[in-house]
Amino acid sequence: MLLRLLLLTCAPLCEPTGLLLTVRPSRLVEGGPMTLSCVNQLHQRLPGSPQFQFLKDGHALGLGWDNSSQYQVAAVWREDVGYYWCEVWIEHRVIKSKRMWIDMHRVPVRNVSLETQPAGGHVAEGQTLVLACLVSGGTGDINFLWYRGALGVKLETKTQRSLSAKFEIPAVRESDANQYYCSADNGYGPRLSGLVSVTVTVPVSRPVLTLRAPGAPALVGDTVELHCEAQTGSPPILYRFYHDGVTLGNSSAPSGGGVSFNLSLTAEHSGNYSCEADNGVGAQRSEVVPFSVTAPREDRAELTTAVVVEGLFGLLGLLTAVLLICCWCKRKMGQPSARDSVRSPPLPPPRESTYLNTAPEQRQPIYQNVNVGRGDEVYSLAFCMQQEWQPAAAEALRMPANGPDPSVIYSGVMKVDVTDKDYEDAM
Secondary structure: OHHHHHHHHHHHHHOOOOEEEEEEOOOOEOOOOEEEEEEEOOOOOOOOOOEEEEEEOOEEOOOOOEOOOEEEEOOOOHHHOEEEEEEEEEOOEEEEOOOEEEOOEOOOOEEEEEEEEOHHHEEEOOOOEEEEEEEEEOOOOEEEEEEEOOOOEEEEEEEEOOOEEEEEEOOOOHHHOEEEEEEEEOOOOOEEOOOEEEEEEOOOOOOEEEEEOOOOOEEOOOEEEEEEEOOOOOOOEEEEEEEOOEEEEEEEEOOOOOEEEEEEOOHHHOEEEEEEEEOOOOEEEOOOEEEOEEOOHHHHHHHHHHHHHHHHHHHHHHHHHHHHHHHHHHHHHHOOOHHHHHHOOOOOOOOOOOOOOOOOOOEEEEEEEEEEOOOOOEEEEEEEEEOOOOHHHHHHOOOOOOOOOOOOOOOOOOOOOOOHHHHHHHO
C-alpha cells in the first residue's frame, strides 16, 4: 500500500515528458540567428489546442504563451548565453522539456584598417577630420581605440557592436598634422591598423607686393623687380603677377616664401600692379600698388621734336592743299575764252620812249600782233607814246612848212603767217 502511494506521488515527476528542446544552427556564432523548437517525442498528436512557451534562466522569451512550437532570434550575442527550455500547456496542465545550455561562439576581429575623411589625409586648417576604424570580420562588442604618432598617444576609445567606428577632430589645426592608427579588440586581443599620414594645409594669407627699382624715379630701360610674398600658407604656393588686371607671368615657391618677377620697363609699364598667392586651398590677392615710369630727357626731347615736326608737316600739308585749291579756283575764274580774247585783247603796259620827237607832241609808235584771226588775217595794234616837248630839239628838227604833218606816221602792214604755238610763245 505504501509502495503504491509512492508510485502515485512520483508519477508526474518520473514519467517522460515527451518534449525536447532543439536549437539551430548547432554552432551559434555571435551576431548570427538562432531558432528554438519544442518537439513532441511521443509522435502523438497533442489533444486540444496546445500553447507553447520558451524560457531562459526562468524568464519567458518574447510574448509568453503562443500556439507556435518555434521561437526565432535574429541575432544572438554574448549575453544570450544560458539555460533554455520550453513548456506546453495542454488539458489544464504544463509539460516541460529538459533544460539545455546554449553557448555562443565569438569570431575574433580581423583586417583592421584606418580611413580618413577627406580621403587621402589632406585636410585644410579649420575643417573637420574624420578617422574611421574598420574591421572586415569579428563578432560581439568590439573595443576601438585611436592613436596619434608612432609612439601611440591614445586619443579616444569606443566600444560598440559594429564593424566600424569613427573619431572626429572638429577643427583641425596645423599641429594635428601627424601619423595616426587604430586598434580593435573583441576579447581575443587587439588588432592594429597601419599608419596613415594626415597633412593639414594652411591657407595662404594676403600677400604683399613690393616693387624694387634701381632708382627713383624709375626710367625707361630700367629693370624693376616685383616681389610677392605671403607670410603664412602651406607650400607649394603659386604666385601670379598682374599689370592693370592683365597677367604678366607666374612663378612657384615649392618650399614656401616669396618669389620675384623681373620686368624691363617701357613707357607703357606705368599703371597699377598686384599679385596673387594660391596653394590650392584658396587664392588671396594683394593690394594694388601704383607705379610710374619716367622717360629720360633725351627721349623726351626726341619725343617733343617728333611731335613738333609732325605738327609742322601736318600744317604744311594743310597749307599746300589750301594753296592748290585757291590756284585752281583762280585759274578757273580768270581764264578767258577764245571769243573774249578776240573781242578784248589784253593791253600791254605802257613803255616810255627813249627817242626825242621833233614835233611838239611827238608820239613813239609801238606795234604788236595781238591775235590771229581766221584765215590769213592778222590784226595789229599801234600805240603812240607822247614825249615832252624839247625846244632845242624842235629847232634842229624843224620840218619845212610844206612837209607832211609830223604827227602822222604811216606804216605798212606785212602779212605774216603766225601759228598757234607762235602766238602762245608771244603771249
